Amino acid sequence: MTLVPVALGDRSYDILIEAGAIDRAAALLAPWQRGGRWIVVTEENVYRHQFGRLQAALSAAGVPIEPIVLPPGEGTKNWDILRSLTERLLALEVERSESIVALGGGVIGDLVGFAASIVKRGCDFVQIPTTLLSQVDSSVGGKTAINSAHGKNLVGAFHQPRFVLIDPTVLDTLPRREVAAGYAEVVKYGLLGDFDFYQWCETNAAALLGGDPDARAYAIEMSVRAKARIVAADERETADHRALLNLGHTFGHALEAETGYSDRLLHGEAVAAGMALAFRYSARRGLCEAQDAGRVAAHLRAAGLPQGLADAGVAASGAVLAGHMAHDKKKSGGRVPFILARGIGNAFVDKQVALADVADFLDTEPR
Numbered sequence: 001m002t003l004v005p006v007a008l009g010d011r012s013y014d015i016l017i018e019a020g021a022i023d024r025a026a027a028l029l030a031p032w033q034r035g036g037r038w039i040v041v042t043e044e045n046v047y048r049h050q051f052g053r054l055q056a057a058l059s060a061a062g063v064p065i066e067p068i069v070l071p072p073g074e075g076t077k078n079w080d081i082l083r084s085l086t087e088r089l090l091a092l093e094v095e096r097s098e099s100i101v102a103l104g105g106g107v108i109g110d111l112v113g114f115a116a117s118i119v120k121r122g123c124d125f126v127q128i129p130t131t132l133l134s135q136v137d138s139s140v141g142g143k144t145a146i147n148s149a150h151g152k153n154l155v156g157a158f159h160q161p162r163f164v165l166i167d168p169t170v171l172d173t174l175p176r177r178e179v180a181a182g183y184a185e186v187v188k189y190g191l192l193g194d195f196d197f198y199q200w201c202e203t204n205a206a207a208l209l210g211g212d213p214d215a216r217a218y219a220i221e222m223s224v225r226a227k228a229r230i231v232a233a234d235e236r237e238t239a240d241h242r243a244l245l246n247l248g249h250t251f252g253h254a255l256e257a258e259t260g261y262s263d264r265l266l267h268g269e270a271v272a273a274g275m276a277l278a279f280r281y282s283a284r285r286g287l288c289e290a291q292d293a294g295r296v297a298a299h300l301r302a303a304g305l306p307q308g309l310a311d312a313g314v315a316a317s318g319a320v321l322a323g324h325m326a327h328d329k330k331k332s333g334g335r336v337p338f339i340l341a342r343g344i345g346n347a348f349v350d351k352q353v354a355l356a357d358v359a360d361f362l363d364t365e366p367r
């Protein structure tokens with residue numbers, strides 16, 4: 001068992017990583033058991049593949065479960081489902097101290113975390129992430145949100161979970177495409193600040209994508225440790241530090257908007273293309289070597305991930321994509337900061353980027 005602390009004063013919590021942890025959930029979650037029951041929010045695919053394991057573990061301890069099963073997919077992060085979920089939680093007379101369980105990928109974690117942040121002005125919740133992406137990224141750090149007609153994650157709150165239980169064995173039922181999408185956020189940690197880890201990713205990508213337990217456990221632990229460090233240093237993204245976790249996301253969110261938040265392009269896939277674009281744009285600006293940009297693109301392509309607009313299936317013009325970027329929530333003083341790179345493992349926040357220049361650059365990219 002590995003415990004990674006997220007140091008946030010009175011909002012501190014642990015991330016537990018252990019193969020088979022879900023089967024011991026009754027004991028592991030016991031400190032957060034308050035209401036004499038567990039409200040477990042999940043979605044249909046996770047219900048089919050993994051809910052039974054959690055149910056078996058929790059009911060063996062004699063604590064009843066109140067399941068709430070939502071539709072799967074990015075479209076679930078919307079106002080209508082948020083409203084019905086909050087009404088359902090209120091109908092169940094959820095108490096603030098009664099930790100709601102978010103069992104699922106980033107969609108469930110973001111939605112349930114946001115619902116928990118507003119119901120009764122803030123209820124406790126715990127995360128049991130079931131995708132690689134949610135295990136390495138979204139379950140940690142307390143960013144919660146739904147999407148708006150204006151863009152990705154534009155309505156949300158910072159609301160930290162009380163505990164994160166990561167069981168890598170739940171990934172055994174995850175489709176290969178989803179594993180690759182999660183891998184994009186793993187590579188992100190190397191690209192933004194850890195060249196050695198980036199090299200480890202290049203060497204071990206095939207093993208990790210193939211489900212090798214050792215590679216998987218190492219990637220999860222390294223990712224979670226990196227994220228916990230960054231979040232502890234800059235919880236609310238006010239110090240140009242947490243913003244580094246947005247590497248590839250300003251481009252990526254525009255691609256997601258353009259593809260309608262559909263399974264045409266998964267979040268991790270959009271981030272992969274976005275990171276390759278961020279490196280190519282950095283090279284065009286003379287900030288990093290073109291060779292680095294090429295190396296990143298080749299790595300992502302070999303992992304089965306898109307590395308540009310053509311792979312992402314996006315034909316929109318630079319101006320249209322820049323129009324999406326203008327809604328980025330990091331925008332300040334009319335400028336959208338971009339996470340660019342001086343090299344692999346050396347990302348930084350550039351607040352002087354002109355969107356028109358990004359649009360010009362995107363127009364040079366193959367469609």
Ligand SMILES: NC(=O)c1ccc[n+]([C@@H]2O[C@H](COP(=O)([O-])OP(=O)(O)OC[C@H]3O[C@@H](n4cnc5c(N)ncnc54)[C@H](O)[C@@H]3O)[C@@H](O)[C@H]2O)c1
Binds near residue numbers: 074104130133143172
């Ligand atoms: N809050 C954050 O810090 C943060 C970080 C990264 C991403 N995100 C958000 O996370 C979301 C993407 O998360 P995701 O990639 O986990 O997507 P997801 O939650 O949609 O899950 C991906 C797919 O896998 C299925 N699934 C989940 N677990 C499974 C399992 N164990 N076995 C079989 N199928 C399973 C789901 O039904 C879905 O079809 C995006 O909305 C993104 O914006 C948030």
Ligand SMILES: O=C(O)C(=O)C[C@@H](O)[C@H](O)[C@H](O)COP(=O)(O)O
Binds near residue numbers: 141143153
């Ligand atoms: O935790 C963070 O901070 C991140 O930026 C992680 C990202 O992978 C994630 O997609 C996040 O939701 C993007 O943040 P947003 O503030 O741009 O919505």
Ligand SMILES: [Zn+2]
Binds near residue numbers: 185271
């Ligand atoms: Zn992301």
